[in-house]
Amino acid sequence: MLLTGTLQERETYVPTGNIVNQLIGRPGMKSIEPTIKANDAPxxxxxxxxxxxxxxxxxxxxxxxxxxxxxxxxxxxxxxxxxxxxPSKDELAASYLRHYDLEFWERFDEAVNAHPGDPRAQIVAFLTRVGKRTQRPDYRGCGMTNAAVEYPEHGHPARVVSEANKQELRRRLRAMAAAMGAGDAETLGDGLLLLIEGAYISGQLFGAGGPAQSVARNADLLIEASLKK
Amino acid sequence: MLLTGTLQERETYVPTGNIVNQLIGRPGMKSIEPTIKANDAPxxxxxxxxxxxxxxxxxxxxxxxxxxxxxxxxxxxxxxxxxxxxPSKDELAASYLRHYDLEFWERFDEAVNAHPGDPRAQIVAFLTRVGKRTQRPDYRGCGMTNAAVEYPEHGHPARVVSEANKQELRRRLRAMAAAMGAGDAETLGDGLLLLIEGAYISGQLFGAGGPAQSVARNADLLIEASLKK
DNA sequence: CTATCATGTTACTGACCGGTACGTTGCAGG
DNA sequence: CCTGCAACGTACCGGTCAGTAACATGATAG
CATH class of the missing domain: 1.10.10.60 (Homeodomain-like)
Structure with missing residues (x-):
């Protein structure tokens, strides 16, 4: 007789231990300066x-x-x-991802600011840099994506940060696709997101010389096709 | 003083325990019928x-x-x-992936056989089915891809199976791109692979209504653009 | 001088990790 | 019936997991 079904599956995250600390601040890290004093000493x-x-x-x-x-x-x-x-290892992981989120948008905005008013060039610039990074020998993909794979449970602190980052990325890509004048901006924005995620994964799967090196070229091709429609 | 660097990093897989069994058969699972007898009893x-x-x-x-x-x-x-x-949990995981590999190529070849001599239709058919699967509530992406994310170590039994599967997929996609008559078949094949991997990941990240639902449409667009060049 | 604060030290918990030595069961062939 | 073997279970291993209790140290600030 199979025992499957007799045990609950737990698909939603339930925090463990240290309940007090978990409530004193969403960032998961206690504030560095509780009182306003000379900020020289951290x-x-x-x-x-x-x-x-x-x-x-x-x-x-x-x-x-x-x-x-x-x-x-x-x-x-x-x-x-x-x-x-x-408060916990899970919250430490979430803190790691929050830092990753900041760095990510720095890189993204850097490419955006390099080509003001030209979303297509912004995308290509960003993906050119992504494509280059994927060729480095120690490349390990996107920390957000990897965390979501490691923690499929809904509500896990790490996954929450990861999902928020990806939602925002999707929103911005769709907006940029619309700004390009694409007929179906939602589809183009989503297509670019698929290429990006594919590059993250392929970069760590294939290493140097893998498919991720062509992400910028393929994105440009996809944009080309989407604008002509 | 930082202790980093004093410990070896271990980037290649080293098997543990049960050395004898690990040598008696690469598949990792002992053969069911060692001697030829009546095959009625499993x-x-x-x-x-x-x-x-x-x-x-x-x-x-x-x-x-x-x-x-x-x-x-x-x-x-x-x-x-x-x-x-x-022989070990790692080899059990590898066995799981070998089974996954078989199922994967079954699905792939099903789409291929449905459109003989028409690689573009084959791709679109396969990706239409992938796009649909990604919308199911329990979708968890590609077992191969997930395993590679979980085990970045080179040489890990699970990762070895995963990498072999992806290499073969890349080979076939590039061949199909060439059969379509694409000017740059390598780039198109790799672009399709990026879209596929992106769909696997986005499917489990966004759930239903996510970018993965448009993978077939975007692939067709990309093919369109690649053939016109 | 003393109160406070960040940090270190030591030791511990219960649960779980992958893996194994060894005994038990049941069935087939002589 | 008895032997022998293959399949399986009981009980255990040392190690690691995340997390905590209780106390000591050292610096800083009033």
Whole structure:
């Protein structure tokens, strides 16, 4: 007799442990300056080191693959220090992704600002840079995408950040497609998103010389075809 | 002082435990019929149940997220039964992916055989079905792609299967692009691969109504643009 | 001098990880 | 009936998982 079905599946995230800290601030990291004093001294230097090490390890190896013990060991701190600054490992992962989100939009806006009023050139510029990054030997794809793959559970802190980032990206791509004058801007915007996600994945799957190197060219081709319709 | 650099990074897979069994057969699963006798009795019914449960759980929750204990419990067997049929959890994951590979090419060839001599229609047919599958509520993307994200280590048994599948897919897509008469068949084939991978990821990221629903339309647009050049 | 704060130290929890030594069951062939 | 083997289960291994309790240290600021 199969036992399947007798156990609940848990498709939504349920937080564990440290309930108090989890409520004192959505960012998941306690504010650095609770009182307004001379801002020369950044007291919680442990939190910074932890986050820095976690970002590196989570991106390169994956979140599930890295334990908190390894993080604190490499950061040269101890476990209680981690749990004083972050409510849980899941929230630490979310903090990593929030930082990733900031860096992502910096890169994106850099390409946008380089070609004011020319969304097509903005897209091509952005994807040219993405295509180049995917060819680097240590390329590991998009931290957001990878996190969503690692945590399919709805409501998981890491996944929430990831989904928000992708929703916003979709919104902006569709807006840019509309600004290009595409007949079906939704389809073109979504097509560009598919190419981008494909580049992230193919970059880490194939390594240098993989399909991701042609993402800018293919995007330009797709734009071309979408504008002529 | 930072401790980074004092520890080796381990970027290549090193198998653990059960060295003997790991050598007796690449498929990772011991042959069901070692001697030629009446093939009516399929003795190791445990192995089949294990693989069946593992396939379901690995696909839906991810490989790292599922422990061997949960697999054997749901399969109604015990752990030694698992390790009699599979050298390790990693090899069980590889077996899951080998089965996934078979199913994948079945679906692919089904679309190909539906439109003999018309590679463009073959692609569109395949991607129409992919686009539909991505809209199902329990869609979890491509098992191959997900496994590669979960195991970035070169040489990991699961990743090896995944990489081989993607290499072959790339080869076939480029061949089909050439058969269409595309000026730059390599670029078109790679562009189609990017769209496909993007659909796999976006399907599980956005759920129903996401960008993946337009993958067939975008692929057709891209083909259109590539043939006119 | 003392109160406060960030951090470190040590030790621990219960659950789970992948994997294994060894005993038990049941069935087929002589 | 007995033997032998194949399939399976019981009970356990050391290690790691995320997370916590209790206390010590060192600096800073009033």
């Amino acid at each position: 007291p919680p230097r442990a939190a910074e080191r932890i986050l820095q090490v976690a970002r590196d390890l989570f991106y390169r190896q994956g979140i599930r693959a890295i334990g908190v013990d390894e993080i604190v060991r490499r950061a040269g701190v101890t476990k209680p220090s981690l749990y004083r600054s972050f | 003795p190791p019914r445990a192995a089949e149940r294990i693989l069946q449960v593992a396939r379901d759980l690995f696909y839906r929750q991810g490989i790292r997220a599922i422990g061997v204990d949960e697999i054997v419990r749901r399969a109604g067997v015990t752990k030694p039964s698992l390790y009699r049929s599979f």
